[in-house]
Amino acid sequence: MERPGAIREAFERVGAWIQAYFDHPNAFRVMPQVRPGDVVASLPEEAPENGEPFERIFEDFERIVVPATTHWNHPRFFAYFATSAAPAAIAAEALAATLDVKAMLWRTSPAATELEEVTMRWLGRLLGLPREWTGIIYDTASIAGFTALAAAREAMNLQIRELGIAGRSLPPLRVYVTDETHSHVEKAAIALGIGQSNVVHVPMDDTFRMRADALRDCIAADIEDGLRPLAIVATVGTTSTTSVDPVREIAAVAREHGIWLHIDAAYAGTAAIVPEFRGLLDGVELADSLVVNPHKWMFVPMDLSVLFVKDESVVRRAFSLVPEYLSVPEADAVNYMDYGLQLGRRFRALKLWFVLRHFGAEGIRQRLRDHVALAQEFASWVRAAPDWEVLAPHPLSVVCFRYAPRGLDEAALERLNASILHAVNAGGEVFLSHTKIDGRYAIRLAIGNLRTQRGDVEWAWRVLRAAANSA
DSSP: OOOTTHHHHHHHHHHHHHHHHHHSTTSSOSSOOOOTTHHHHTSOSSOOSSOOOHHHHHHHIIIIIGGGOOOTTSTTBOSSSOOOOOHHHHHHHHHHHHHOOOTTSGGGOHHHHHHHHHHHHHHHHHHTOOTTOEEEEESOHHHHHHHHHHHHHHHTTOOHHHHOSTTSOOOOEEEEEOTTSOTHHHHHHHHTTSOGGGEEEOOBOTTSOBOHHHHHHHHHHHHHTTOEEEEEEEEBSOTTTOOBOOHHHHHHHHHHHTOEEEEEOTTGGGGGGSGGGGGGGTTGGGSSEEEEOHHHHSSOOSOOEEEEESOHHHHHHHHOOOOGGGOOSOTTSOOGGGGSSOSSOOOTHHHHHHHHHHHHHHHHHHHHHHHHHHHHHHHHHHHHSTTEEEOSOOSSSEEEEEEOOTTOOHHHHHHHHHHHHHHHHHTSSOBOEEEEETTEEEEEEEOOOTTOOHHHHHHHHHHHHHHHHHO
16 A cells, blocks of 8 residues: 555655746757667666655656657647647646546446536537537547548448448449648548548649549549549648648538548647637538547647537447447437447546636637747748748648758758758757658748747747758
8 A cells, every 4th residue: 555645745746847847848858869779778678576666766757758758848849730738737637547437438437428528519619610510539630530431431321330341342432632631541541441542632722722623523533433432531731731621612522422521620620719710610511520639739738639520420320339248228328439449438528628717718719829920920030031931821830941042953952951950950959840842841840839939939940040051
């Protein structure tokens, strides 16, 4: 047994460390100065035979784990989609871990189930979604997207759930995306037996948005060839450039042919909470499903992704399987095990509930506005600087750009910008990532951290220019 007071002492130590971590966010390198295998080499080959005191474990956390961590909570983390965790949500995570419920059936945790129902209604209304839509929490957009495609397949009534795909005379099923669509859609197609070759890449316009006319042509050609359209995946805020597909136009094509329309708004969907960005989800009411990730830009710790669906019964039909030992008498209760592959589910709704109450809707809106404004200001600095250029529209908080002195071909520009990015990240003060846009190497700066200030963005710009001058 734990000695009296041991838990409180441990939490006081951890709480003090967390407080110091957030009080001095620049105390660590953003990206650690370690090599693959360093952490493994610093740890024993075998688990300890006997228990060790908390103090010794925590010392190793500080000595081994922290220095080898890429600090996503750092205000100068500008890579990928910059995220951050609100302390209130961290407290909620600790409470959820303490309760340690498995929210598979209503009866296994009524509070977890019903709090999820409530927070999903709150979030849906903040986003302006139709009130009859249902929100379901998953871990990531990858699993939410997989679930949406599985539901789309079930909605076709092909008896795939019962009979499978192999050995049947089914036409190939087709999923329509663009080159900017997140890779998890192709992974889902692989896992669901649709096949990667049946993921159709629809041409885009010059702002990297799916062309509705090209989509219509692709579908018509597939139908003529005896293929069966399964789903269209439109993106609101693509990973590389945050471009926004014309959802309303795409929805019109989907309706013409009765095709499931899924909207991937994992990053940008949160911005629709802000009235001036509500247009990002224009036409979403015509879709069948939508994914938004509060763990990306709503200050909720990883992981929490929300799938909204127009008809939840299709999702249940695709996944519900109730063995005798899980049958229950509460016929009118929601049992979240029926909505996906996972049986046991964490109490994720608790941290979203804490965040929504801690900031309030207006508090979240103002922070999103601030992030967008900082990104627009950064883009203006890039445009105004000689030999620098912005490579894509930047409607939200991500800017794609590069250093482009005259006289260099694309291969040379790629080598130059890759070396600049490497130099910046190796310094440890700033962390950025890259992408390719129409084959052109681009550096990405993403703003989304609660603690990022104008001075942090200015610092990144200073470091970038210094690296370019030294390249």
